[in-house]
Amino acid sequence: MGKLYDKLTQDVHLQEGLKACINCGTCTAICPAAEFYNYDPREITNTIQLRDDEKIEELLKSDTIWYCGECMSCKTRCPRENTPGQIIMALRALSQELGYFTESEKGRQQLYIKRTIGGWILNTGYCLYLEGVGTDGHPEQGPIWDWRQKHWSDVMARVGANYKGKGTGVLRKIPDEALKEIRDIFEATGANERFEKIEKHSAKKAKELGMKLDDKNNNEYIKHIFSVNNNHHNKK
């Protein structure tokens, strides 16, 4: 039994997501990612249940494990109660734990997600906090989003939000004592540790690639991981 496989089995996502796969391929048939990417959840599930550490290490360093959209359509359909989407979650957790995520283009994107979503959670108490996030990085949001960004507080007030206000309501200011509790939970339960690992391994990779990376989000490495696509990911 391999060491990487042993580590995976400690993750409750793997315990819940992998029973015995019969290789029927139903998950691949229903998977939106398998339709778009070079991605096959049946194959991944089988690789894990065969306990081949060499192949598991290859997966942990690959783009493959980052193609899943975690829609969990596979959970509904599997006739043997496997959930490839949960197996993916265990693989992604281990890839970050070991620093392997920086070995793939899609894996390296974790730093951008950590700094945006992770930053909003810790600083505001919301996982999205979108005033100032414009159509330069999100052109698909269209001209109505430009209008909203220009008049963010006015529109919020018009439709009954309590933007940055005290008390209850839409996008209220979450009290400092609540934010402190969130940060204390992050510290006590491993989220801060994961965040630090994502930062540490990303800094190492940026150095290796000769790219500038600082603690802001407009540096060369962040722009690179946010936008680069080698165009070898998609199903032909």
Added chain:
Amino acid sequence: MNSEAKKTIWKNYQKEIADDNYFYLRSCVRQNFFPGAEPTFLRIMKEELQKDIYEDPGHTTCTGIGYHTDIVPFETTMTIVARQFALMTSHGYKNLVPSCITSFGLYSEVIDTWNHHPEILKRIRQNLKKATGREFEIPKNLAHSSDIIYKFRKEIAAKAKYKLINSNTGEPLKVVEHIGCHYSKMFPSKGVGGAEYPYVLVGMIESWGGELIDYPERRHCCGFGFRQYLVQANRGFTFACTKKKFESMEPYKPDMIITNCPGCPMFLDKGQYAISELEGKTYGQDGMGIPVFTFEEVAGLIMGYDPWDIGLQVHQISVEPLLNKMGINYDPEKKYLGINGKYLGKPVSPNVLKTCC
């Protein structure tokens, strides 16, 4: 199976929905993208249905998007969820009502995990106590906010000013519904109608006079895919999914789309704009889009609430064609006003997609 049997098979997939005394948890996505939706829901709950629904100012994100982008470990997410439960417990409530489908799926997953692994539940109780001093009870009843509107759909219909009926022809409006993957794909028994026969929105459509369109890709993902949308390099996935849905529903000529999850309406609304810019294709009448709504907005519309009070001006796809079909009385001149009548100016028109003003 004959079509009548298919229509009623959802009845085998029912869930218990509490009838009052709710503890409400907001959605990060809904608050940012559809800021008028939650105030509309609470107005219906309090003013129309006279229900007790409570919100604690100190509740936060459930971390759902962080969890499903894999930056937040499950241990952390379970403890944050436990904190939300602790707030509910501290105010004496037992019925939890999240506004977000990602949260609803996550709460279902966390409770399911604790049922399978009592040792994890014990550890999470210790985590929460150590980090915050709080203690919690698991909710007696977990229902998404749409489940509540579904439960009282007939009461709402009885008070409604408008119906989902074309006021010119008297025909039912043709409605596409989209429940969102995490409502019942993970835990079918937790959603009305399960994963195969989703009925939570269908019940609203039928009770309010509309006609359901059962199109081939009805259950396909909207395209969010968490990291697949958030990172620009991955967004081809998102709009390939969105396009697949629109190509599938197009032949049925829907009048409107009603959604359950807070993120899906954003993708179905903005996705039509993105597809129009990328490929020159539009899916509504006369070069316009198919109007997309949250379930709260549709409930507000049939109650006769002002469309601009409930926030329909933030949609990229113009809603006016649908308002006109329903015979809704509204003032188009007030669409782009802030509070106290302050004119905010009009958004720029898209290059391809037609908008009505």
